Amino acid sequence: MTAPVLASTRAELADLLAPARRSGEQIAFVPTMGALHAGHASLMATARARTTGPVVVSIFVNPTQFAPGEDLDRYPRTLADDLLICEKEGVDIVFAPAVEEVYPGGAGAGPLDDSVTIDPGQLGRVLEGVSRPTHFAGVLTVVAKLFGLIRPDLAVFGQKDYQQLALIRRMVSDLCLGVEVIGAETVREPDGLALSSRNRFLDAEQRLQALALHDTLQAARQAAPWGLEVAMDSARAELRSAHGVDLDYLVITGPDLGPPPEAGEARVLIAARVGTTRLIDNLPVTLGTSVGKASTGTSGGDLTDK
Numbered sequence: 001m002t003a004p005v006l007a008s009t010r011a012e013l014a015d016l017l018a019p020a021r022r023s024g025e026q027i028a029f030v031p032t033m034g035a036l037h038a039g040h041a042s043l044m045a046t047a048r049a050r051t052t053g054p055v056v057v058s059i060f061v062n063p064t065q066f067a068p069g070e071d072l073d074r075y076p077r078t079l080a081d082d083l084l085i086c087e088k089e090g091v092d093i094v095f096a097p098a099v100e101e102v103y104p105g106g107a108g109a110g111p112l113d114d115s116v117t118i119d120p121g122q123l124g125r126v127l128e129g130v131s132r133p134t135h136f137a138g139v140l141t142v143v144a145k146l147f148g149l150i151r152p153d154l155a156v157f158g159q160k161d162y163q164q165l166a167l168i169r170r171m172v173s174d175l176c177l178g179v180e181v182i183g184a185e186t187v188r189e190p191d192g193l194a195l196s197s198r199n200r201f202l203d204a205e206q207r208l209q210a211l212a213l214h215d216t217l218q219a220a221r222q223a224a225p226w227g228l229e230v231a232m233d234s235a236r237a238e239l240r241s242a243h244g245v246d247l248d249y250l251v252i253t254g255p256d257l258g259p260p261p262e263a264g265e266a267r268v269l270i271a272a273r274v275g276t277t278r279l280i281d282n283l284p285v286t287l288g289t290s291v292g293k294a295s296t297g298t299s300g301g302d303l304t305d306k
C-alpha cells in the first residue's frame with residue numbers, strides 16, 4: 001500500500017487534485033478532525049469502495065465548532081498515527097491544513113467572526129444545538145469550505161453524529177452543492193460503546209458507566225414494537241439503573257429528526273455527560289403497533305416476556 005500524499009496548503013491540494021479533475025475521475029471525501037479510530041477507517045473504506053479516483057481525507061480540528069470552554073485545546077492530535085490508518089485504508093490524499101489556511105481572516109473564538117458563514121436553521125437549534133448553540137454553524141461552514149476546496153463528487157459521514165449528518169444533507173440540498181452524501185453505520189466496541197475520539201478521556205470506571213448510553217438506546221429499540229411511549233418508558237427505566245451518567249437528552253424522532261411517526265422508521269438519540277466527557281449516540285428504531293401498545297406505563301421488564 002502506498003502512503004497518502006500530505007497536503008497542508010490550498011495550492012498543494014489543488015495541484016494534487018488537478019489530474020483527477022482533468023480526467024473526470026470521481027473524487028471521494030472524508031472530513032475528520034483526526035485522532036482517527038476504526039469508525040473513521042470504516043468511512044474511508046466506504047469511500048474507497050465507491051471510486052477508482054482519489055480518496056481525500058481532511059484532518060483539521062476546526063476551531064469554529066468549539067465554544068469557549070469546550071475541549072478545543074485538549075482535543076487529541078495524533079497526525080503520525082492518523083497517517084498510518086489512512087495508508088491502510090488506501091487513502092490517496094490527506095489534507096491537514098493550519099487554521100490560517102482554512103480561515104485566512106481569522107477564526108474568531110467560538111462564535112464566528114464577521115465573515116460569511118452558514119446558518120444551520122431550525123435543525124441546528126434543537127438537540128445538540130441547545131447546549132452547543134454555535135456548534136453547527138461552525139461545522140457547516142468548515143464543511144462548505146472543504147467542499148469548495150476539494151469539490152468532491154461524494155462525501156462520507158458517520159451516522160454516529162446523526163444530527164450533523166442530517167444537517168449536511170440539508171445544506172447540500174438547500175444550497176444545491178451537488179455532492180452525494182453517504183451516511184455510514186456507527187462502529188462500536190464489542191460491548192456496544194460507540195467509538196469516539198473522546199472515549200480516551202474516560203477512566204476505567206467511567207468507561208463502564210458510558211455503556212449506559214448504548215444500553216438505553218437498545219432498551220428503546222427492543223420495546224419499539226410496542227410504540228413510542230413504551231419504548232421511552234423502557235429506555236428511561238434502563239437509564240434509572242445507570243450510575244455516573246448525567247443525561248442531557250433522550251428522544252425518539254423521525255429519521256429526519258422531525259416528529260416521530262405513529263409507526264415505522266424512527267431514530268432514538270441520547271446525549272449525556274460521563275465525568276467531564278460529553279458523549280452522544282443514536283440508533284434506528286422501528287416503531288410498531290403491536291398488540292398491547294396502548295398499555296402505556298408497562299415496564300421494560302414486562303416487555304421482555306412478550
Ligand code: PAJ
Binds near residue numbers: 142
Ligand atoms: P470527527 O469527530 O473527527 O468525525 C469525522 C467523521 O467520523 C464524522 O462523519 C463522524 O460521524 C464519523 N465517526 C465518528 N465516530 C464514528 C463511529 N464510531 N463510527 C462511524 N463513524 C464515526 O465530525 C467531525 O469530525 C467534524 O464535525 C467534521 C465533520 C470533520 C467537521 O469539522
